[in-house]
Amino acid sequence: MDSLDTAQLTNTSYLAIRQYNFQQATLLVVEDQEDIWTLVRFSLSKYFPDVTLDRCANRKEAIAYLTDSMANGTGLPKLILQDLYLPQSEAGFGLVKDIRMLLLNQQQIPILVMSSSVDEGDVRQAYHQGASYYIVKPQTINNWLSLAQSLRQFWWEQGVLPLDGAVGNL
Numbered sequence: 001m002d003s004l005d006t007a008q009l010t011n012t013s014y015l016a017i018r019q020y021n022f023q024q025a026t027l028l029v030v031e032d033q034e035d036i037w038t039l040v041r042f043s044l045s046k047y048f049p050d051v052t053l054d055r056c057a058n059r060k061e062a063i064a065y066l067t068d069s070m071a072n073g074t075g076l077p078k079l080i081l082q083d084l085y086l087p088q089s090e091a092g093f094g095l096v097k098d099i100r101m102l103l104l105n106q107q108q109i110p111i112l113v114m115s116s117s118v119d120e121g122d123v124r125q126a127y128h129q130g131a132s133y134y135i136v137k138p139q140t141i142n143n144w145l146s147l148a149q150s151l152r153q154f155w156w157e158q159g160v161l162p163l164d165g166a167v168g169n170l
Helices: 006-010 014-022 034-047 059-072 089-102 120-129 141-158
Strands: 026-030 052-056 079-083 111-115 133-136
Touching: 026 034, 026 059, 034 052, 034 079, 034 141, 052 059, 059 089, 079 089, 079 141, 089 111, 089 120, 111 120, 120 133
Parallel strands: 026 052, 026 079, 079 111, 111 133
Antiparallel strands: none
């Protein structure tokens, strides 16, 4: 199954849609700190061995990556895990907004914003700009692994991720 159309969706089982979540799937991580990227990559690789992990280190790289993905037809990521402070929160908030504007007429990809900040203003602003979920960064490797496992279970195994333009027809 290369892509799904509306007719196929009406006859597609939940299991087939779950399998589609993994088919040629990419998860984009936007993280500017090398040490955090190392933890994220290690944790995600353990629970997402069948998913390509791509990294952008800043707002400019992330927009270029998404623009190139759309222009080249290589496929957008199924999920974006984005640091809020890149290195300031303004860049992170701006990136969420930029992604939402860039993909306005495309599939809407879940954007999970992560930060060490538990500031109420950061949380509100992240959701206001279009974040799908706000995650407080774990402090230990075991907590990073637990987060990766939870992400797989919720976003990949229980949820239905964007289906290449067929999202609105579910």
